[in-house]
Amino acid sequence: MTLSGKAALAGVLGWPVGHSRSPRLHGFWLERHGIDGAYVPLPVRPEDFAQAVSALPLLHLRGANVTVPHKEAAAALCDSMDDHAKRLGAVNTLVFSEGQIHGANTDGAGFLDNLRQGAPGWRAESGAAVVLGSGGAARAVIVALLDAGVPELRLANRTRAKAEALAESFGGPIRVFDWGDWTRVLDGAGLLVNTTSLGMQGQPPLEIALDALPGAAVVNDIVYQPLETELLRMAAGRGNRVVDGLGMLLHQARPGFEAWFGVRPEVDEALRDFVLQG
Ligand code: ATR
Numbered sequence: 131m132t133l134s135g136k137a138a139l140a141g142v143l144g145w146p147v148g149h150s151r152s153p154r155l156h157g158f159w160l161e162r163h164g165i166d167g168a169y170v171p172l173p174v175r176p177e178d179f180a181q182a183v184s185a186l187p188l189l190h191l192r193g194a195n196v197t198v199p200h201k202e203a204a205a206a207l208c209d210s211m212d213d214h215a216k217r218l219g220a221v222n223t224l225v226f227s228e229g230q231i232h233g234a235n236t237d238g239a240g241f242l243d244n245l246r247q248g249a250p251g252w253r254a255e256s257g258a259a260v261v262l263g264s265g266g267a268a269r270a271v272i273v274a275l276l277d278a279g280v281p282e283l284r285l286a287n288r289t290r291a292k293a294e295a296l297a298e299s300f301g302g303p304i305r306v307f308d309w310g311d312w313t314r315v316l317d318g319a320g321l322l323v324n325t326t327s328l329g330m331q332g333q334p335p336l337e338i339a340l341d342a343l344p345g346a347a348v349v350n351d352i353v354y355q356p357l358e359t360e361l362l363r364m365a366a367g368r369g370n371r372v373v374d375g376l377g378m379l380l381h382q383a384r385p386g387f388e389a390w391f392g393v394r395p396e397v398d399e400a401l402r403d404f405v406l407q408g
Contacts, residue, residue: 257320
């Protein structure tokens with residue numbers, strides 16, 4: 131779409147940012163809704179981050195997404211933050227308004243919205259949730275699951291001390307398990323989520339035995355390259371419902387788009403197909 135002189139502007143701050151699918155994703159929604167606006171990649175080195183962010187409101191950008199490695203640095207620059215951003219100490223969405231910077235973290239809500247869309251009827255109360263990993267993605271997933279009301283959250287990470295530190299900082303019904311103790315971890319679980327990088331293109335596989343996982347459990351991988359990871363293939367093969375990771379990326383983008391461009395966009399097959407083709 132051709133822009134006017136009044137076009138609304140937003141973008142994604144990252145380093146590197148060339149791999150980001152966000153410009154394609156927001157570009158699809160701008161086109162679909164006929165909005166006079168643009169969403170651009172904003173590659174910014176870590177040492178330039180604070181200066182770059184302070185320039186964006188002067189350029190009248192409405193806001194920006196924030197990706198690796200800037201999410202924590204962004205939190206430090208905000209005048210106000212939503213509850214999730216405060217608890218995670220990380221921001222993925224900036225909104226500039228009346229000289230103020232507001233930060234939000236929509237990763238956890240994106241994770242839950244994707245799970246609910248991909249596995250209709252899944253209920254947090256229906257059993258223990260198993261989370262593999264203890265990095266930034268795990269933190270967002272853990273907070274979302276605790277807020278959703280899971281009765282028990284089982285956390286397993288290669289470096290056990292990191293899982294224990296997360297359990298301590300978030301509180302709630304988190305139990306830490308040894309990496310590889312799959313029988314005990316999966317017994318009676320209602321949900322299994324992989325938040326590690328294992329299974330991603332170019333990374334080692336996630337070697338896990340699913341024998342103890344109940345057939346009614348839902349399995350979600352936040353890895354989406356490839357879309358069908360070995361974990362999801364194995365889980366589907368034994369009859370579990372599976373949800374791929376692309377939807378988390380798509381859903382986490384909705385609140386920012388709405389704040390900057392004034393329309394609450396939908397996540398559907400046409401969007402998925404378009405983003406995947408990029
Ligand atoms: P992100 O912010 O995307 O979550 P991260 O903070 O680098 O990324 O976290 C990567 C996760 O994948 C961690 O839980 C990491 O385990 P460690 O805490 O032990 O490093 C996990 N991970 C990466 N490579 C792994 C491997 N070969 N085996 C097991 N876990 C691995």
